[in-house]
Amino acid sequence: MDIDKLNWKILRCLQENARLSNAEIGRRVGVSSPAVSERIKKMEDLGIIEGYKTIVSPLEVGYQLKAIITLRAFMGKLKPFLEKVKTYDEVVNCYRITGDENIVMEVVLKNQKHMESFIDQLIVYGESKTQIVLSDVVKQKEIKSLK
Amino acid sequence: MDIDKLNWKILRCLQENARLSNAEIGRRVGVSSPAVSERIKKMEDLGIIEGYKTIVSPLEVGYQLKAIITLRAFMGKLKPFLEKVKTYDEVVNCYRITGDENIVMEVVLKNQKHMESFIDQLIVYGESKTQIVLSDVVKQKEIKSLK
DNA sequence: TATCTTGTGATTAATTTTGATAAAAATGCT
DNA sequence: AGCATTTTTATCAAAATTAATCACAAGATA
Known part of the structure; x- marks a missing residue:
């Protein structure tokens, strides 16, 4: 598909605020609302x-800590972990990666005790390394059109 | 603020699909649409x-690679980097963390050449370590109410 | 020329917004 | 505790806005 200038304009609006109305997007990009609607649907x-997500502040809802945890899975434990990880409420993002470690996760935690018990759960799957997030430098930045 | 049962129900809807109408959310959680509207505004x-984001597929728009890059900043180079990183289109997420490395970033890249030139830019700020993302195991999972 | 795509404008249905009112919860006083 | 007052928050209804759908026209394609 051709993802043309107009579609990029629409995507820019939607990435910045997914709850904008089609009519408002149309006004901003200079096209009628049915056109916006049709292009979005396509x-x-x-x-x-891929979807429209609401960003909830972990801090405001009681998660005091954010951490990046990497996992070097034990022999035969990677696949079981890939299934198990989907059930963890704490894991908001998880990628399989190349290199020494197999997994990198972004997790939200209530407190140190919660962190301890969460890390304890990982022991059976492999060696984990935890890095506490001090601050969000860039958060959920929009994807730009490439030249 | 009390983030009660009803607000969590609303947040669950919104996290799953930020573009649901207030009326539809109201139907699902059992209140009128003005009530939903007021609670969301509050x-x-x-x-x-924190906001409503549209998730755009990096692959579909021409970014063939995703990577996790960590950076161990040189003396005095962390602060300049924290400013510079905001200007990188490739960086979709960036956290300052504890531990050996100071920074962990999630980046999207067109191809190997693009990766090479991006990593080259980092050299002045510190030692970087790149891990290619093989697959998304868990992506942008919703934040749950804690018990 | 014929066909396919995609935008516009119009119509209707659905939604949002606003203000008025009522119910519920929280607060204060005896 | 018991009761009245205040505050908050929900509902309802009307007006304004928006969404979905349609026929039709303008370009692009074959």
């Missing part, structure tokens, strides 16, 4: 748009 | 809701 169908 | 004002 981008959804094509998988360009 | 959660926005209080910073519980």
Whole structure:
């Protein structure tokens, strides 16, 4: 598909605020609202748009800590972990990666005690390394059109 | 603020699909749409809701690679980097962390050449370590109410 | 020329917003 | 505790806005 200038303009609006109305987007990008609606639907169908998420502040809802945890899985333990990780409420992002470690996760935790018990759960799957997040430098930045 | 059962129900809807109408959310959680509207506005004002983002597929728009890059900043180079990183289109997430490395970033890249030139830019700020993302195991999972 | 795509404008249905009112919860006083 | 007052928050209804759908026109494609 051709993801043209107009679609990028629409995507820029939607990435910045997914709850904008089609009419408002249309006003901003200079096209009618049915056109916006149709283009959004098509981008959804094509998988360009994967979804619309609300960003909830972990701090405001009681998660005092954020951490990056990497895991070097034991022999035969990677696959079981890939299944198990989906059930952890604490894990907001998890990637399989190349290199020494197999997994990197972003997790939210209530407090030190919660962190301790969470890390304890990982022991059976491999060696984990925890790095506490001090601050968000860049958060959920939009994806830009490439030249 | 009391983030009660009803607000969590609303947040669950919004995290799953930020573009649901207030009326539809109201139907699902059993209140009128003005009630939903008012509660959402209050959660926005209080910073519980940080925003509404559209998730764009990096692959579908031409970014073939995703990577996790950590940076161990040179003496005096951390602060300049924290400013510079905001200007990088490739960086979709960036955290300052504890431990050996100071920074962990999630980046999207067009190809190997692009990766090479991006990593080259980092050399002046510190030692970087790059891990290619093989797959998303868990992506942007919603934040749950804690018991 | 014929066909396919995509935007516009119009119509109708649905939604949001606003203000008025009522119910519920919290607060204060005896 | 018991009761009245205040505050908060929900509902309802009307008006304004928006979304979905349609026919049709303008370009692009074959």
